[in-house]
């Protein structure tokens with residue numbers, strides 16, 4: 247099981263947007279493995295954030311991969327723009343695409359890793375026929391749209407179910423969790439099978455980002471030793 251190779255992905259949603267480049271540089275220096283980039287369209291989700299232009303703007307600061315989480319509908323039109331703007335991973339919600347298989351292929355054709363995102367009430371059966379086209383599965387532990395929400399505990403069973411699917415496939419698919427992740431619950435998400443952890447408010451909401459990421463890594467270490 248690919249459990250030891252943990253990745254921490256600070257979500258810039260909780261960063262200071264007036265100083266975004268410095269914020270990105272700061273969390274990478276503090277130990278971030280990915281930069282999670284939340285794209286909201288005020289249509290698929292009730293909030294509006296940033297697009298390819300801002301992705302391109304942070305690109306020189308992002309010495310780790312940019313992990314773009316699309317909360318937009320439709321999906322396909324905007325995928326090439328993000329690939330050109332420096333995205334390395336592009337994930338989308340199956341409900342937001344009319345042709346999921348086509349969107350997954352489009353993302354890979356653009357040279358990125360392709361991810362499928364599952365809202366709390368979205369069943370995993372969307373994976374049934376596309377495991378060979380997915381590089382990342384993202385389990386939402388909040389309903390998408392806002393940072394700073396509380397972790398929905400039923401996500402743990404869903405992470406475990408996704409882990410079983412990944413292990414059964416024998417493929418190298420990352421299992422990411424997003425929403426309400428803190429140092430005090432990250433261990434449970436890891437024990438359930440997640441290997442990649444998005445955290446917005448728990449990192450950017452802290453002045454001491456080094457300490458925030460260190461506490462998460464310590465919790466992950468305890469979870470693997472204790473497991």
Ligand code: DX5
Nearest residue numbers: 257259390391394426446447
């Ligand atoms: C929610 C976003 C998350 C969010 C996480 O719709 O997809 O990435 O920024 O923020 P926290 O960690 O504060 O829940």
Ligand code: ZN
Nearest residue numbers: 284315424444
């Ligand atoms: Zn996200």
